[in-house]
Amino acid sequence: MIIVMKPNAPKEAVKQVTDLIQEKGLETHLSEGRQVTIIGVVGDKNKLCNENLTLLPYVDKLVPITESYKLSNKKFHPEPTRVKVGNHEIGPDTLTIMAGPCAVETEEQLMTIARAVKKAGAQFVRGGAYKPRTSPYSFQGLEEEGLRYMAEAKKEFGLNTICEVISEAAIEAAAKYVDMLQIGARNMQNFQLLREAGRSGMPVLLKRGLAATVDEWLNAAEYIISEGNPRVVLCERGIRTYETATRNTLDLSAIPVIREKSHLPIIVDPSHATGVFSYVPPLAKAAVACGADGLMIEVHNDPEHALSDGPQSLTFSNFDQLMNELQAYTRLAGRTL
Amino acid sequence: MIIVMKPNAPKEAVKQVTDLIQEKGLETHLSEGRQVTIIGVVGDKNKLCNENLTLLPYVDKLVPITESYKLSNKKFHPEPTRVKVGNHEIGPDTLTIMAGPCAVETEEQLMTIARAVKKAGAQFVRGGAYKPRTSPYSFQGLEEEGLRYMAEAKKEFGLNTICEVISEAAIEAAAKYVDMLQIGARNMQNFQLLREAGRSGMPVLLKRGLAATVDEWLNAAEYIISEGNPRVVLCERGIRTYETATRNTLDLSAIPVIREKSHLPIIVDPSHATGVFSYVPPLAKAAVACGADGLMIEVHNDPEHALSDGPQSLTFSNFDQLMNELQAYTRLAGRTL
Amino acid sequence: MIIVMKPNAPKEAVKQVTDLIQEKGLETHLSEGRQVTIIGVVGDKNKLCNENLTLLPYVDKLVPITESYKLSNKKFHPEPTRVKVGNHEIGPDTLTIMAGPCAVETEEQLMTIARAVKKAGAQFVRGGAYKPRTSPYSFQGLEEEGLRYMAEAKKEFGLNTICEVISEAAIEAAAKYVDMLQIGARNMQNFQLLREAGRSGMPVLLKRGLAATVDEWLNAAEYIISEGNPRVVLCERGIRTYETATRNTLDLSAIPVIREKSHLPIIVDPSHATGVFSYVPPLAKAAVACGADGLMIEVHNDPEHALSDGPQSLTFSNFDQLMNELQAYTRLAGRTL
Amino acid sequence: MIIVMKPNAPKEAVKQVTDLIQEKGLETHLSEGRQVTIIGVVGDKNKLCNENLTLLPYVDKLVPITESYKLSNKKFHPEPTRVKVGNHEIGPDTLTIMAGPCAVETEEQLMTIARAVKKAGAQFVRGGAYKPRTSPYSFQGLEEEGLRYMAEAKKEFGLNTICEVISEAAIEAAAKYVDMLQIGARNMQNFQLLREAGRSGMPVLLKRGLAATVDEWLNAAEYIISEGNPRVVLCERGIRTYETATRNTLDLSAIPVIREKSHLPIIVDPSHATGVFSYVPPLAKAAVACGADGLMIEVHNDPEHALSDGPQSLTFSNFDQLMNELQAYTRLAGRTL
Structure with missing residues (x-):
């Protein structure tokens, strides 16, 4: 100092x-x-x-001269971290694709989507069972019932599963059914939740807060790791700026910045960042070209009737096409998909 | 639509x-x-x-043509809401002053400060027992012990008490000891917590999120009210912008905006907004001139050794002087202090 | 409406x-x-x-239902515009590379850099002769002398040339020496300058203002085009946000947004956006993957002694390597370099 | 360093x-x-x-340890600067009121408004003759004709006059007719214009750029002062943030920040900051309570038919009422109006 x-x-x-x-x-x-x-x-x-x-x-x-985060700091841990989830490793050698609906709506819906994303090459199915919604009058998720469908999709298709958690009770329930926890943007500084996620010992996807700096984000990761759980993956999902043409502003420069400051893997969610499905494919390719370790992408069997975030969801055929296009970008990035 | x-x-x-x-x-x-x-x-x-x-x-x-919030919307509830807390009413006739340390540190510290703010004219003592801190290595609060000291300060000095809560467990504990719950900026969209605060039936001070729009803020209030608890007071505490000369940018125009859109009372916290004690008095006076229903101000007996946010805390003598200066502004605003 | x-x-x-x-x-x-x-x-x-x-x-x-810009609006001009500059066409078929020093410092410096960027495959040499600097005590540029060196570099290496202009006098001078005018971020709403650039009839690179929305940017383009000059190319160069890890936040989603709203070409400047040379290559590749029509990149023979923006400049060998890596991305984008 | x-x-x-x-x-x-x-x-x-x-x-x-601005820096000039304009001094003893229409529309309109603002107690009439508008199709101002009407208003009512300039030609014209130049937010980093304004020797009101930090603003002032012209007054007029409930976010904390860093006077423009006339009076009072040296307020005889910014203009009766209310706030601030 x-x-x-x-x-x-x-x-x-x-x-x-x-x-x-x-x-x-x-x-x-x-x-x-x-x-x-x-x-x-x-x-x-x-x-x-x-x-x-x-x-x-x-x-x-x-x-201040030194950073307040230590365990997530590259200075004290120069090698990139690999986070093992089920049969898959998230890190510098692979391109991890997490795809699925914003919200789990019915068993049939989830199974249909899981089959499609598996076929297209995704290693994870994502699906929200607890939805943090701006208005209390919007659909809030199926809760434990949704988690059970996730477990079924895992069993049926051999997919890894990830689900957002918004409370201690949700962590306990999710631990029984899915492979990886997600902490959403709105909860990035819900320190109580971060600690519980740390104590769970499960791999955690930590989304960047809507207005969080990279330093605050790495400090949030520090909360999880300092509970003895080093299995943290970061997820850039857009930050709040004055621009309204997209829902948020995807900050792809966060990828090289994180590479310089931290050893943690980082993936990108272009669906929530933009809010517009047609912007997702170009930004997904850009994220891979920029060095991302993976992508989280919303896919829906019927976006026109999705209960949440339909306008930003890819159809099966859009997702297939994107996965095909990503093959070449993955090779250029020296990764396997 | x-x-x-x-x-x-x-x-x-x-x-x-x-x-x-x-x-x-x-x-x-x-x-x-x-x-x-x-x-x-x-x-x-x-x-x-x-x-x-x-x-x-x-x-x-x-x-969209109509707002998604209804219960916090002035269109359906044109009269200003008055929130009764203990022996005091927060609303259009009074200027409510909540003052005290960022964090409760010891019994002696809290009692010393409570005596001073009471004497200077505050109706509430504030004090953090659960501290949400950016780094896990910063002081995190005395928890229930801190709440007990708050109850003592209430008993000794006849002050109303307010304390931030960050989890369901904290709400349960706080309900036993203090008069009013505070939801902090980082938890403004912790919807689980908002619902619990609603169910508690206690008066709630809802701070604006770091990057929350006025509409999102009123939707967060809607979560509390829709649980059957209309006793919500808003608190503007600065928003995140590109400017770094102050910790956040205090958005005083939120006061007339809230007046137009909502019937809920709104107070202002210039201490957290600026992070610099010498900026607090001019902005406190500005808030009152702008129509605020009250102020939340950090006061410390020994800012140089405060465990949290010392640089933004007023000394007793600074606070006394501010309270004196506020008298005239309160009268001009047609309120009583 | x-x-x-x-x-x-x-x-x-x-x-x-x-x-x-x-x-x-x-x-x-x-x-x-x-x-x-x-x-x-x-x-x-x-x-x-x-x-x-x-x-x-x-x-x-x-x-409002309809946009205020008409001539730059895709609705009334659905085909992508191609802007011919010298022997080169900026548009959907090519990847345009503009490279060179932030500021022209000496004849020798510019010729050395021009030779290197030509050899690496750039079609334009860029170089600032009029520098808008935050502090009046920073180096302000060689003015007309710098322009003369640009003309020499064009003659010697067959490169197209581009130079920022900051006043009517600078436009007149630049028109004599270079092929394309650049309007910088700080002047994006200097409407007087936009009109003069329009009247010049020269091709204009219009950088996005530091805090400009996409709509304001297209309205600024409208000022130029409405003077009878349709030869406008947009340049995304980072917007101002609360994040300080990079100088500005590069908004790559502006590329698909512009594609939807306008027919004008758009290139990306990752050097000014980030301010850090090591972040430039990943973001340059990301920009191409995202659909950019070109890149503007700072290259310097001796970044350690550059008079302006050295820390964000690539060395010759960095730039060579980037140009090699871009070959594959250019092919994937269906363009030629 | x-x-x-x-x-x-x-x-x-x-x-x-x-x-x-x-x-x-x-x-x-x-x-x-x-x-x-x-x-x-x-x-x-x-x-x-x-x-x-x-x-x-x-x-x-x-x-960096020391600021790049020197002449506008309080460290080297601890006494507050007083800027004399015509018969009036802007500085710590007075409250300066500049009022008038956004745009001068006709001779009759300006004279009517000038008479009204004079009667209500303003010392300056403001009026735009050169309007920087986002769209080229909006009304752009009467130019020199508008300046002549300003000179007439000065002669008729003994008001000081201020007018925005957007080019060197406009400065030359304005110097013949009005008492003070205004540099608008969009031109705050039009360094060419700043230098010309400095050379003119006239008092200059320098508005803060839409996304300018306090440091960049003081560096812009440095451009003017370093030309030998110390007669600079700053004007806070709202900064660009993510909040859309007001046109911009008025940053009143800039007042105590400027007081700490600079000796220059600072006034506040709540009309442009909010864009809504009913928000102007509370924020005007707040600005005075916060220590502002003055206010710039839009007043129009017929806001419903104003050619520019009608929705944010006060009517004569609104302005009269505000001026009455400001009397008490002015006295509390230790100033005279």
């Missing part, structure tokens, strides 16, 4: 700061510039946790 | 849309312009909930 | 609106819903330009 | 950086932490302007 003093800080003010830091057992290094004095602080910052140094006289600002 | 057709939509495409809507028992009104045809839809939109009309051929876009 | 009346609007208020519109020679279509009445307006909206209908009693809001 | 090295930086890499800096005649101070080494740089940073230090091996990032 660096402490920047105000231009006119007298020597006594600088001494007050350095004395306080040294009392706590840390070292200080002074750098007296022509305009300002800066103080480098060396040692365990946690010893200063109940000192608000910015409030000391003549302190201008603190500049 | 209005359906806008694409410029070249043939008559059959228009008919397909109107037929479908009429089959569901709603009326349609055609408006054939020179460039486009638009279709007005009259009737209960819920009958269309599993039709994704944007996916019909030649449909350009849907334009 | 649609006019939405407030829920309690009396018949007289509706009549006042429809009478006014009909007096101006337009038609109205009424749609009386259970909650609200809406009025469809058919005819030339310009006849209403000095009526502020939202201010009439009981009017809730106006909903 | 501080240079932060990567965790594993070898001693030679640190030496390469310090050697380079010392060769350029600056001093370095090393701070070797347990995880990272940081290098403080002391001396004239301009000597390093063509060294991109982030590109040296093992450099993690640069942290």
Whole structure:
């Protein structure tokens, strides 16, 4: 950490700061510039946790140098993490495709879709059983019944399964039926839920919050990993900006940024990011070209009558075509699909 | 709802849309312009909930006309709501001041601060017992112990008490000790928590999400009210923008906007919005001048050693001075403090 | 245009609106819903330009149906536009590569870089002679001298040339030396400059403003085209968001959005969007996979000593490698490079 | 400036950086932490302007310590600046009110409005003669004819006058007719225009750009002042965010932020910020309570037929009432109106 003093800080003010830091057992290094004095602080910052140094006289600002996340930080774990789920490994060698309906609606619907996405080459079927909806009057999901259908789809088609969880009770139920938990964008800083997901020991897909910075996202991952569960996969799904032509703004630069800062895998969800099915294929290809470890894509047997997010769902034939086109992009990325 | 057709939509495409809507028992009104045809839809939109009309051929876009929130909507409830909490009423006649530390740290700390804010004129003491922190390594709160101190402060000083809750368990605990629940910005769309808060029957302060629109905020309130609990107070606390000179950007225009759309009271938290104690007094006065029903302000006996958010906390003397200055603004606003 | 009346609007208020519109020679279509009445307006909206209908009693809001841009609108010009520049055509069949230094520094520097980018396969050399810099104390460009070096590079290597212009005088000078004008992000709504660029008759690369919506961008293009100059190419270069891990947030979904709304070509500048050279290659490949008509990429012979934007510039060897990798992506996109 | 090295930086890499800096005649101070080494740089940073230090091996990032703006910086000019315009001084003692139509439409319209705002207590009449409009098909202003009417209003009512300029030609014309130039939000980084405004020697109202940070805004002011013209007044007018309930989001916290960083006066334009006339009075009062040096408010004799921005204009009677209400707020702020 660096402490920047105000231009006119007298020597006594600088001494007050350095004395306080040294009392706590840390070292200080002074750098007296022509305009300002800066103080480098060396040692365990946690010893200063109940000192608000910015409030000391003549302190201008603190500049943090090291990140607050450790376990999700590439600096301390340079090799890319591979997350094993069922018979599949998410990581640098594969392109993981999670496809399925936004919401599980009926057994028949889910089985029809699962068969189609399996045939097209997906390794996971996704399907929402607990739906966080903006309005309380929208369809809220089948809950445990939906999870049971997911388990059936797994059994029938050999697909891995992933489901969003929105409460401790949902985690407990999901643990009985599916292979991987999803924490949605709206819950990325529901720290209670993150801890429970960590304690479950299950692999977790952590979506980026609607207005979360990359640093906040990696800190959210840290909540899960610090419970002893390193099986975390990140998912970029669009951030909130002023632009309204798409539902959110897909931030594909997050992929190279995450590669630089973290060892965790990262996949991309172009369906929720854009909200428009015809924008999904070009952005899916872009995500793979950009280095994504996988894609989450909404597919529906009858988008015109989907109970949730129909306008952004691919039909079976759109999805087939996309999967065919992705073959070449996957090879160029040095992965297998 | 209005359906806008694409410029070249043939008559059959228009008919397909109107037929479908009429089959569901709603009326349609055609408006054939020179460039486009638009279709007005009259009737209960819920009958269309599993039709994704944007996916019909030649449909350009849907334009919603009515809001999805009803119980929090001023159109159906024109009189301003007054929320009674303990011996105090939050609403158009009063200026409600909630003051106290970001986090309850010790019994002594809380009692010292409660005495000071009471003396300065606050009607509520606030204090966090469950702290949602970006990093898992930051101080997370005293939990139930903190709530007990809050109950003591209430007993000792006759203050109303408010505490943030972050889980169902926290709601149950808080219900035993404090007068009002707070849902924090990060949990504004934790729909599970909103429902539990609704079921508790307790008054709820609902902070605006970091990147929530006013409409999403009122829909979140709708989750609470639709559980049969109309005692909701909104709290503007800054939104996330590109500007980094303040922690968030306080959106005071949300006050007149809420006045136009909703009957719920709205208070303002300038401490979390700015993150800088010296910006709090001018923005507190601005909030009152703008029509806010109250303020939530962080006050600490020793900001330099606060375990959370010290840099944005007022000292006792800063708070005293602000309360004095607020007297005149309160009178101009036609309120009592 | 649609006019939405407030829920309690009396018949007289509706009549006042429809009478006014009909007096101006337009038609109205009424749609009386259970909650609200809406009025469809058919005819030339310009006849209403000095009526502020939202201010009439009981009017809730106006909903525009048609876009304000016409000449840049795909609805009235469904075929993709091809912009011929020198010996090259920018459009759906080619991948256009514009590469070079942020700022022209010396004759030798520019010639060295031009030779390298030509050899690697670029069709354009880019180079700034007029630099809009945030601080007045940063390097501001060589002005006309820089343009002369650009003309030399064209002559020597057969490259097309493009240069940013920031004033009418710069347009006049640039017209003498280079093949294509660039309007920078900060000037996207400098309407005076847009008109002058339109009058010049030269091909214009129009960068998206830092906080411009797609609609504002197409309206800016409309300023140029409405001066009789249809040779406009759009350039996505990142928008301003709350995320600070990259300089701006590259919005690749703008590519499919523009494809749906406009016939103009669109290229992508990943160098300015990210500000970090190592993020440029993955995002360049993503842009091509997403359907971009070209790329603008900063290349420098000595990034460590570049006078402007060194950290985001590729070295010759980085650029060579990227161009090699792009070959396969170009073929997949059905284009030639 | 501080240079932060990567965790594993070898001693030679640190030496390469310090050697380079010392060769350029600056001093370095090393701070070797347990995880990272940081290098403080002391001396004239301009000597390093063509060294991109982030590109040296093992450099993690640069942290600037001092602001790039000097002349607009409070650190070097602690006293608040007072800007004299005609018979009036803008600064800490007065509340300056600039009121009038968005666009000058006719001589009669302007004179009618000028009479009304003078009577209500405004010291300035504002009126646009050159209108920067999103669409080229919207009304673009009366240009010099409009300026002549402004001069007449000044003569007739003793009002000071202010007019937006959008080009060098407009500055020359405006200098003949009005007292103060306005640079609009869209031109805040039109550096050519800023320089011309600086050279004109006239007082300049500099609106904040739609997506400008406070630092970029003060750098824009620096362009004007560095031409020898210190008569700059800032104007906060709303920034672009994701919220659509208001046209932009008025950032009133910019007032205390500017007070901390700069000596320049700052006024607020709630009309453009919100786009809705009924939101203007509460936000105008809030701005004064927050410490603004003045207000710019749109007033129109017939908002229903205004050629530009009617929906956000106050009628004469709304404006009268606001001016009456502002009296008490002005006194509380220790100013005179």
